[in-house]
Amino acid sequence: MVMPPVIQGVEPPTQFGEWLSGTARQITRPTLRPKKFSATEISAFEKYIGSVENMAELWEWFVDFVRRAGQDDDTALAFEHWTREFGLLAAFNELEQIGAARLADYAADLIEIADGWHRMADAGLIEPDLPPQLAERVAHLDALIRNLTEEITRQYDNDLIARLLMRVGKQRQLTLDEQFRLVDAVRLDWKVKEEPSVRRADWYGADGR
């Protein structure tokens, strides 16, 4: 287990998430000037994220961080600073080595990150365009997903496609083909227990069928 890097003036926590939560608290809204990290700190951090055995933990924390960043100004600023200062997204290459099965989760998380970014941009907290590295990763993942379709379950596949298309749909109107693809992706081939009546009047009766 590689310990989190030591930040000058901050007691080293036992958990990486705790460390960056503390970092987020240091960046306060009134100043609007994110804390500058030293070269030593950056080096320590890069060493930490270079540890493959901690990638899963780091990833889970990172996704949680982005989720919170969409709702919390301080965390959003910390996130913005983090991505700029550390070039964190380079670590995604390591994550892909985890394997195709994990990739589905990874891709879904990446979509959430992009969503989080757009939410923060809508709130005027950050630049509207995705950072080039993140945009490249999203595009790369999109290609990977297509190639790995046969290796992941159909449910994962459909879920990812649905999330991708719904995200696109928030930015522009989907093409007709995309609309049909989205319908196919969210359809549920559940086994029918009892065919519901086609009459609305039957649905509001005592039995509700």
Place this chain on the structure above:
Amino acid sequence: MADKIFVDTNVLLPFYFPELEFFEECDACLRQLKQDGVELWISGQVIREFYVRANHPRTFEELTAIERTLPLESEQVVRIVEALPDFFRIVDQPHAVHQMLPRLLREYQIGWKLTHDTNILATMLVHDIDTICSLDSDFDRFSDRVTILRPQVEDARKGTDPV
């Protein structure tokens, strides 16, 4: 062909659940309408009914009778509801619909359970939609006001019992 059509809940449901009866008919119908450039409209009432129908514990094998929590399976139905605006246009229910409803109930001498169909009619009229895609023959009584487009099904399958 109308340039916009209201899609009833009984068409929406099989459209998203391929194992249901009428899936093929509803799928072919809505796809063709879309490809013809027809705007497909639904309302909040249809969305609520869709969700309730899809989650009814007697409809699908996958569902259990859990009312107060959101089971994992129901989360998948929520996903469909989230995706609806990317395929359908959704009308709101302005005050004009509430004003229209009692007029229609009086005009057609309707009471009890057909009130819900009449609310669909009121919504359509307020939004200048004159065609509904539905499997429910109860709408026949409104044929002087709207055109009923039925996905191709056998007559025997239609609901015809009077209320």
